[in-house]
Amino acid sequence: xxxxFDLDEVVFDWINDFLQYxxxxxxxxxxxxxxxDPAIRKATSADADSWEFFSKWGLNRRLFEKTYNKYCDDRxxxxxxxxSPDIAADIGWLSECGVEIVYxxxxxxxxxxxxxxxxxxxxxxxxxxxxxxxxxxxxxxxxRLTKEKPNLEYIDGISQKKDVFLIEKPDIVLxxxxxxxxxxYEAGVPESIVVAMKYNEEWREKNSVRGLGRKSAKxxxxxxxxxxxxxxxxxxxxxxxxxxxxKV
Numbered sequence: 001x002x003x004x005f006d007l008d009e010v011v012f013d014w015i016n017d018f019l020q021y022x023x024x025x026x027x028x029x030x031x032x033x034x035x036x037d038p039a040i041r042k043a044t045s046a047d048a049d050s051w052e053f054f055s056k057w058g059l060n061r062r063l064f065e066k067t068y069n070k071y072c073d074d075r076x077x078x079x080x081x082x083x084s085p086d087i088a089a090d091i092g093w094l095s096e097c098g099v100e101i102v103y104x105x106x107x108x109x110x111x112x113x114x115x116x117x118x119x120x121x122x123x124x125x126x127x128x129x130x131x132x133x134x135x136x137x138x139x140x141x142x143x144r145l146t147k148e149k150p151n152l153e154y155i156d157g158i159s160q161k162k163d164v165f166l167i168e169k170p171d172i173v174l175x176x177x178x179x180x181x182x183x184x185y186e187a188g189v190p191e192s193i194v195v196a197m198k199y200n201e202e203w204r205e206k207n208s209v210r211g212l213g214r215k216s217a218k219x220x221x222x223x224x225x226x227x228x229x230x231x232x233x234x235x236x237x238x239x240x241x242x243x244x245x246x247k248v
Contacts, residue, residue, distance in 0.1 A: 001098065001099045001100070001171045001172070001240065001243070001244075002099065002100040002102060002168060002169070002170040002171050002172075003094065003099055003100070003101060003102065003170060003171065003172045003173075003174070003236070004102045004103070004104050004164070004165065004168060004170040004172070004173045004174070004184075004189075005101070005102070005103050005104070005174050006103075006104065006105060006174055006175040006176060006177070006180065006195075007103055007105040007107065007115065008105065008107070008176075009045070009083070009176045009195065009197065009227060010083070010174055010175065010176060010195050010232065011082060011083065011087060011103070011124065012080045012081065012082055012083065012118065013045070013080065013081050013082065013083045014080055015044075015045035015048050015053065016044055016045045017076065017080045017081065018068070018071060018076075019040065019041075019043050019044065019045070021071050021074075021076055022040055022041065022067065023040075023041040023042075025070075026038075026041060029067055029070070031059070031063065031067070034058075034063055035058055036057055036058045036059050036063065037057040037058050039057060040054070040057035040059065043057065048197070048198060048199065049198040049199060050198075050199050051177065051199050052064075053199070065136070068136070069108075072107075072108055072110065072111050072114075075114055076114075077107065077111045077114035077115055077118060078114035078117040078118055078121075079118065079121075080118055081122075082122050082124065082229075083227075083228075083229050084228070084229030084230070086229060086230070086233070087122070087124055087229055088122055088123040088124045088125070090229075090233045091124055091125050092123075092124075092125050094125075094236070094240075095125045095127075099240075100127050100128075101125050101126055101127050101128075102126075102127060102128045102129075102130070102168055102170065103115070103119070103126055103128070103129045103130065104130040104132065104161055104164045104165075104168075105129075105130070105131055105132065106131075106132055106134075106135035106136060106161070107131055107136070108131070108136045108137045109131045109133050109137045109139060109141070109143045110137070111131065112129060112131045112143045112145060112152065115129055115131070116129060116145055126147065127146070127147050128144060128145065128146050128147070128168075129144065129145040130142055130143070130144050130164045131143045132159055132160055132161055132163070132164065133159045134159035134160045139159060140156065140157065140158075140159045141154055141155060141156045141157070141158070141159055142154075142155040142158050142159060142163065142164065143155075160183070161175075161180045161183055161184075162180075162183035162184070162186065162187050165183065165184050165187035165188075165189055166187050166188075169188075169189075170184075170189055171189075171190055171191065171243060172189070172190070172191045172192070172193065172236070172239055172240070172243075173189045173191075173192045173193070174192075174193045174195060174232065174236070175192070175193075175194070175195065176194070176195040176196075176197045176199075176200065176227070177200070178194070178200050178203050181194055181221070185220060185221070189220075190220060190243065191220055191221075191222065191239050191242075191243065192220060192221050192222075193221075193222050193223070193224065193232075193235050193236065193239060194216075194221060194222070194223045194224070195224050195227055195232055196213075196223055196224045196225060196226050196227055196231070197227055201213060204216075204223050207221065208223065222235055222238070222239055223235070
């Protein structure tokens, strides 16, 4: 079995880490001069009610990309904390059960070594890491790290998560962004797990039994009850068990 994990808000607590970075370097970033609402300095991931959560405080796309680029250049992804201290043991157990662990992210290509450093420093198992260039890097390429190969691999001509899904052909994909979940479905991934966040709540309600946003009414999709790792891991186990029984 092979599982492709998204990183941010699934494995790593990125939104909180980014917001804490904004608070810490508020003066150096000169965001008040750009009329960004200082309330962002006290915000947490619980306030992220849309994908572009930063815009509610007046941090427009241009300012976000400028701030995010500095966050990346300051090597913040190398120290971004996991969403739970249990992740290393749980993913390690999946690996021991024979599951191939792949991470696929829209983080900039230049941060892939920081991603590896953070996974390694937290003892989180990985077999492959993909950084896709179509999003924040705006490049038509993908970077890949493979455990048994010492060198970075550039894969030109592809740049999106759906391209990685077509290459890897995973059994399960986990993500919090609906765009990527639907790409997995279109790429023929048998099971996709939507990690529950405020910004995908409406879609979950529309596509769930009795509109409660808990049990999917669509074949090939399932939802976590929350974005807490315990809920995420529980859903992985349910889907894994269902797929294992189906193969017997």
